[in-house]
Amino acid sequence: MKRTFVLLALLACTLACTAYLDRTEPSRGVYHRVQRGETLSVIARTYQVSVQDLAEYNNITRPDMIAEGSALFIPGAIQIHDIDLPEIQESSPSVPEPVAAVPAAPPSPRKAPRTQPVPDVRSSSSGAAKPPPAVEGSGKALPEKDPGGVAVQARPSPPRNAGPPAARPIPSPATPSEDIRFERQRFMWPVKGPVRTRFGIQPNGLNANGIEIDAPENTPVLAAAGGTVIFSDTLKEYGETVILKHPDDFKTVYIQLKNRRVQRDQRVKRGEIIALMGKPEKRREPYWNFEIRYRNKARNPMFFLP
DSSP states (O other): OHHHHHHHHHHHHHHHHHTTSOOEEEOOEEEEEOOTTOOHHHHHHHHTOOHHHHHHHTTOSSGGGOOTTOEEEEETOOSOOOOOOOOOOOOOOOOOOOOOOOOOOOOOTTSOOOOOOOOOOBOTTTOOBOOOOBOTTTSSBOOEEOTTSOEEOOOOOOOTTOOOOOOOOOOOOOOGGGOOOOOTTTOOOSSOSOEEEOSEEOTTSEEESSEEEOOOTTOEEEOSSSEEEEEEEEETTTEEEEEEEETTTEEEEEEEEESOOOOTTOEEOTTOEEEEEOOOTTOSSOOEEEEEEETTEEEOGGGTOO
């Protein structure tokens, strides 16, 4: 009875750990074609997904990276939605609206209208006269005379309540709701090498939960951060596998290994060698899979690596 219980416990642990493994599985979601004026936050809100998930699945590091006509994968969506945006008006010269004239009070017959003298203040060096002051409330400047004695009519001032010319609306920059979070210092690269497969949707339509790194066989594999070993064993189709648990509900997954040097419940330090890089049985060239999980959800490693 005790032996049966132990075997069942080991089987349950193995099945649970396979949930962390890098899997290339059919994608669940739809592709949205970006239209003019749409932003990352508007698209995320329409499909009820987070901006962070949208950015990580599509490897978007800046909100302004999305362009009109590009296709964004919406994880978990089952249908495509149309996004209604305010119509963008083309720029055109605007004509100020006429201002209602205020009827002027009739002049008093008993008093002659007072005129404001035009000062003739000349500079001692250039001899040019300063522009005359405007008559308050008239909206016009008094005419001045050129050196020949001909009156020059001053240009009338624009109406006080006339607004600026209508301009074509420009999409606003990224708002706080469009912020994309990075934690570049949380983990280190376990293996140095070019990334051959990125996180998220692949050209064949499949979804990768981690990244593939090219490196020679027998390359040392380092712990991406300090933590505790929660799995160290061999799994079918994945080879030798190690899973580390880190603070703040993070886990890292290392598969296609060889010569594992850690055991379950062992504490490891950041940068410590946990195994050597192996070689998949069904592929000629060596590659290595690496995953980052947060609360058992796959995250894009490129958002957490320096």
